[in-house]
Amino acid sequence: MSDDAHLISLRDEVRTWLEANAPKGWRDAYAGMTHAEFAQAQRDWFQTLVRGGYAIPHWPKEWPGGGRSLAEQKVIYEELAQADCPRLLLSFVSTYHAASTLMECGNDTQKARYLPRILEGETWCQGFSEPGAGSDLASLKCKAERRGDVYVINGQKVWSTMAQYADKCLLLVRTNSEGAKQAGITFLLMDMKAKGVTVKPINQIQGDQEFCEMFLDDVEVPVEERVGEENAGWAVAQATLSSERGLTLMELSYRMRGALRRVAGLIRQHGRENDQGILRDFGQLVARVDSACAIADQFLLNRMNGIERVGDASVVKNTYSRVLREYSLLGLRLGGLEEQTRHAITYGDLNTGNWMADFMNSYAWTIAGGSEEVQRNIVAERMLEMQREPKGWAA
Amino acid sequence: MIELSELQDAASKAFPADQLRPERDAAWQLAAEMGWLMMPVSEEAGGLGLGRDASATVLCEMGRVLGTAPLISALLTVQALGEASELTDQQGWIERACAGEYIAMNLDRATISLGAGDVLDATLPAVPDADMASHTLVFGPEFCALVPLDAPGVTVTERHMWDESRRLFDVTVADHTIEPGMFLAKGAAATAIGDALRTGLVLAVAADSLGGAAACLSMTVEYLKTRRQFDRPLAMFQALKHRCADLKIELGAAEALLWARAGDEAATTTDIGSAKVLACDIFRKIAEEAIQLHGGIGLTDEHMCHLFMKRAMLNLQLGGDLDVWRERAGRQVLASFAD
Numbered sequence: 001m002s003d004d005a006h007l008i009s010l011r012d013e014v015r016t017w018l019e020a021n022a023p024k025g026w027r028d029a030y031a032g033m034t035h036a037e038f039a040q041a042q043r044d045w046f047q048t049l050v051r052g053g054y055a056i057p058h059w060p061k062e063w064p065g066g067g068r069s070l071a072e073q074k075v076i077y078e079e080l081a082q083a084d085c086p087r088l089l090l091s092f093v094s095t096y097h098a099a100s101t102l103m104e105c106g107n108d109t110q111k112a113r114y115l116p117r118i119l120e121g122e123t124w125c126q127g128f129s130e131p132g133a134g135s136d137l138a139s140l141k142c143k144a145e146r147r148g149d150v151y152v153i154n155g156q157k158v159w160s161t162m163a164q165y166a167d168k169c170l171l172l173v174r175t176n177s178e179g180a181k182q183a184g185i186t187f188l189l190m191d192m193k194a195k196g197v198t199v200k201p202i203n204q205i206q207g208d209q210e211f212c213e214m215f216l217d218d219v220e221v222p223v224e225e226r227v228g229e230e231n232a233g234w235a236v237a238q239a240t241l242s243s244e245r246g247l248t249l250m251e252l253s254y255r256m257r258g259a260l261r262r263v264a265g266l267i268r269q270h271g272r273e274n275d276q277g278i279l280r281d282f283g284q285l286v287a288r289v290d291s292a293c294a295i296a297d298q299f300l301l302n303r304m305n306g307i308e309r310v311g312d313a314s315v316v317k318n319t320y321s322r323v324l325r326e327y328s329l330l331g332l333r334l335g336g337l338e339e340q341t342r343h344a345i346t347y348g349d350l351n352t353g354n355w356m357a358d359f360m361n362s363y364a365w366t367i368a369g370g371s372e373e374v375q376r377n378i379v380a381e382r383m384l385e386m387q388r389e390p391k392g393w394a395a
Numbered sequence: 396m397i398e399l400s401e402l403q404d405a406a407s408k409a410f411p412a413d414q415l416r417p418e419r420d421a422a423w424q425l426a427a428e429m430g431w432l433m434m435p436v437s438e439e440a441g442g443l444g445l446g447r448d449a450s451a452t453v454l455c456e457m458g459r460v461l462g463t464a465p466l467i468s469a470l471l472t473v474q475a476l477g478e479a480s481e482l483t484d485q486q487g488w489i490e491r492a493c494a495g496e497y498i499a500m501n502l503d504r505a506t507i508s509l510g511a512g513d514v515l516d517a518t519l520p521a522v523p524d525a526d527m528a529s530h531t532l533v534f535g536p537e538f539c540a541l542v543p544l545d546a547p548g549v550t551v552t553e554r555h556m557w558d559e560s561r562r563l564f565d566v567t568v569a570d571h572t573i574e575p576g577m578f579l580a581k582g583a584a585a586t587a588i589g590d591a592l593r594t595g596l597v598l599a600v601a602a603d604s605l606g607g608a609a610a611c612l613s614m615t616v617e618y619l620k621t622r623r624q625f626d627r628p629l630a631m632f633q634a635l636k637h638r639c640a641d642l643k644i645e646l647g648a649a650e651a652l653l654w655a656r657a658g659d660e661a662a663t664t665t666d667i668g669s670a671k672v673l674a675c676d677i678f679r680k681i682a683e684e685a686i687q688l689h690g691g692i693g694l695t696d697e698h699m700c701h702l703f704m705k706r707a708m709l710n711l712q713l714g715g716d717l718d719v720w721r722e723r724a725g726r727q728v729l730a731s732f733a734d
């Protein structure tokens with residue numbers, strides 16, 4: 001079968017499967033769910049996808065549903081977006097961040113122990129950020145002391161997404177305070193049920209409790225749970241952070257393209273089909289959303305051809321996050337006072353049509369995963385090669 | 396099949412980035428020698444049979460160097476010649492046009508009346524480089540024809556544009572009888588040619604804008620890297636870095652959209668119009684910022700900043716203004732979500 005024919009048949013296969021298996025009417029069912037109910041719904045949906053063979057297309061081929069080429073992965077995500085399925089949020093850290101870290105840097109015992117559990121639904125969270133270490137992640141302070149064959153951890157983590165449901169945590173700790181800050185970091189796999197782990201969900205502006213604080217008091221982590229060597233955790237963390245390159249933003253851009261339907265609905269609902277100003281702003285948004293789709297596609301096509309220039313991912317991310325903001329702002333403008341009335345939030349999507357909630361959620365994309373400003377630094381300094389500021393500022 | 400990247404390489408070798416505003420007549424000759432005028436003509440008719448993305452690729456490179464030769468109009472008219480159904484000696488016309496005989500067309504909306512006996516009265520605004528053209532193509536309701544610029548009743552007057560990288564002329568035609576063999580097409584076939592010309596113009600201006608935008612941004616970034624104030628290169632100031640990064644990011648998105656649309660045969664004129672919105676808007680923004688970020692030198696006639704700025708401002712006006720395309724894109728998508 002030619003490449004194209006093969007992808008077309010895969011597309012048909014995924015579409016047919018989704019018609020039979022994707023949760024129907026999930027938006028109504030999810031509206032007003034508690035966060036815990038949402039987490040359960042996510043577990044169920046993940047297991048359905050695992051059974052269908054579409055949950056881990058990026059894993060190697062020994063795994064059921066794994067071994068998909070990037071082109072095949074793209075087809076699968078396009079179809080998930082097209083079918084407007086709930087997004088996989090709860091399993092994201094486990095299937096991408098944890099799995100890639102283990103596959104790239106874990107030892108055989110760790111892989112054999114954890115990869116099957118991830119497929120069975122074990123959930124993971126990421127414990128990188130701290131109150132004092134955000135964009136400057138390498139300045140993290142959460143301390144680990146080696147005592148025999150355990151590390152004893154003391155410190156605090158923050159903004160850890162869905163940590164309240166997690167079984168395991170990808171944890172970055174400081175094992176050496178001398179020398180370069182990157183050189184004293186160690187990467188551990190921490191059991192969330194271990195003694196001394198306290199997780200507190202954080203109340204967020206949209207009424208959600210998506211991320212958590214984590215307090216670690218004398219938590220013991222066995223040395224065999226270390227990934228890579230002691231003090232070599234920074235390089236491991238890079239594997240974690242680059243685990244997902246482009247597919248999510250492509251999927252999300254396509255979802256936003258489909259969700260332009262919601263803006264169109266508002267235009268009709270408010271009788272503004274012939275309001276030239278609104279039509280122009282809508283047309284501008286359409287062009288921007290289409291450009292976000294086009295650049296996400298281009299990034300993936302380049303990767304399929306082995307091309308990835310430094311900064312490309314930053315351009316894609318900032319394009320998406322900006323356009324997402326523009327999208328929600330137009331919705332708010334059209335929605336008027338009604339959208340200032342608090343409606344229950346629907347989990348599982350960023351373009352829900354609850355415009356204030358969508359607007360607030362759009363900040364996740366301009367702040368997390370390397371903020372918009374940090375991406376600008378990358379584009380300026382590494383793509384445009386503008387000179388870096390001298391290091392070593394001291395108050 | 397010629398790859399777009401090969402075309403791009405050839406164009407950037409023939410017109411190196413450091414030679415802005417190449418002399419027009421030499422540039423025109425070089426473009427003809429490179430075979431560019433044959434790109435839009437089908438292989439059966441002796442052309443290269445390349446798609447609209449090929450023309451866009453070359454035009455983008457010409458935008459980069461503020462190209463002065465009238466390739467936007469020439470590529471469109473040669474394509475129209477290829478699509479002609481009634482033209483006498485069509486093959487001869489195509490050969491001459493491919494070899495460098497320039498057939499012009501108006502880039503702004505014409506006023507046209509075609510009376511009994513095919514007597515034409517017309518005002519054709521914004522005809523590029525009419526001084527070097529033998530004919531101009533007139534496309535009106537249900538007809539498309541060639542008018543010799545030296546015919547009696549035809550006047551050609553240069554407009555003095557702010558943008559000196561292009562020369563535009565106004566052509567008027569009074570009481571001119573179109574010879575039967577000079578019609579490219581009539582009726583629906585002519586309307587189709589006219590539509591293709593209008594769409595092609597939108598794409599061409601968008602491509603030119605992206606080339607200009609990229610060149611202007613890199614010129615500006617290079618300047619910031621070398622200009623020192625406060626004992627450091629200006630490029631080190633984050634306020635300036637972030638402005639440049641945002642321009643680069645917006646340019647990247649505009650480029651992605653344009654190349655996706657240029658390569659998509661199913662893209663509607665409105666879809667191309669959306670690509671023009673982003674392309675011309677980012678060219679305007681980059682050119683506007685370029686002057687600011689160059690400081691005083693950016694206001695001098697000697698520096699290239701203003702040439703980019705003036706071309707960016709002109710491009711906004713060619714091929715339909717951005718608000719028109721925004722509105723059409725809005726209507727198109729609104730209609731697509733009809734339920």
Ligand SMILES: Cc1cc2nc3c(=O)[nH]c(=O)nc-3n(C[C@H](O)[C@H](O)[C@H](O)COP(=O)(O)OP(=O)(O)OC[C@H]3O[C@@H](n4cnc5c(N)ncnc54)[C@H](O)[C@@H]3O)c2cc1C
Nearest residue numbers: 126127128129134135159160161364367368369371373374
């Ligand atoms: C929704 C969400 C989910 C998250 N999930 C997780 C998770 O699961 N696990 C985890 O470990 N972390 C998570 N994070 C944390 C995220 O990685 C940090 O928020 C991010 O790194 C920014 O750090 P900060 O919040 O401390 O902001 P700061 O770094 O304090 O930044 C504050 C402001 O200063 C700007 N700034 C910072 N440095 C620079 C600079 N060099 N130049 C210019 N401007 C700068 C920033 O862009 C921002 O605008 C999440 C965050 C969000 C919003």
